[in-house]
Amino acid sequence: MRMRLYATLAAAMLLAGCVPPWEHFQPGEDQSALVARFGPPREIYDLPGGGKRLMWPTQPMGEITMAADVDPTGKVQSLRQVLQPSEFYKAEIGQWTRRDVLVNFGRPVETSYFPLMKREVWTYRYLEANVWYMMYSFYFDDAGILRLTQKTPDPLHDPDRHRFGL
Template identity: 75%
Template sequence: MVCKRLSAALACAAVFALAGCAQPWQGFTAGEDQSAVIARLGPPREIYDLPGGGKRLMWPTQPMGETTTAADVDASGKVVAVRQVLQPSEFYKAQIGTWTKQDVLVHFGRPEETAYFPLMKREVWSYRYLENNVWYQLYHFYFDPEGILRLTQKTPDPLHEPERNRFGF
């Protein structure tokens, strides 16, 4: 009985310890030099130009991971913001009919996967993410032949879907 209680207590402690772990995008202060971000996260895997001479530095965990840390720095190399961009609040900023492939690329980095649906005449870029720290999802951006965003969609990530019986049981 004591062993079961101890096991339960240790399991709870482990959950709380993990919940308290700082994520890579946390703990940075606006105004600090970009070298502090690079020292902590390593060299960025992707770099994009922002309006006004700034840069977006990105550390994706795609294709198998669900996060991309993005650090926006101004023209002088000072940190403006550091955040995780593969999340609903960021995806919902995408503007249908206005954003282009370049806008999506700069905001979210390279997609985990691309596909083309000839009947729809749409190219689709997909990003793996974890919604509400619970649901493994894919967020899809559909572009018309001119590269304009026409549709977004989220679906369960088949990588994390349990095997289903072919007969629905």
């Protein structure tokens, strides 16, 4: 299923002259048109007002998650790639919770817990400026409130990784 999504996204970008598939979206399309185009969403979240957020992630190895906001009648209101700085920077320290991060970005590629900091960390792969492979991390306190964010280079794409036996 994941390979089918990768192939569909790659083919769509090649056929469209490298224009991302979410840019061919027309507001008001029925969600069934997106499902026909990209397959069933891998994640679905409830939104305030009765709508849904449908997500097509390419994690754990990919850097794209397409998210479609659908109103209660099934009409798509927006379609965008959410794993990017302009979306990450909307997260509000001290206000957002784990649920907010989950609904906005989908499931993280990696989770960990730092006992000395008393912080749970959720991390996402993304491509910054279509050049740099990066990781964006959200740090939550024990109550699940966002306390810190951080971006770092993605070690998966570090050219020195193999030279040092990592």
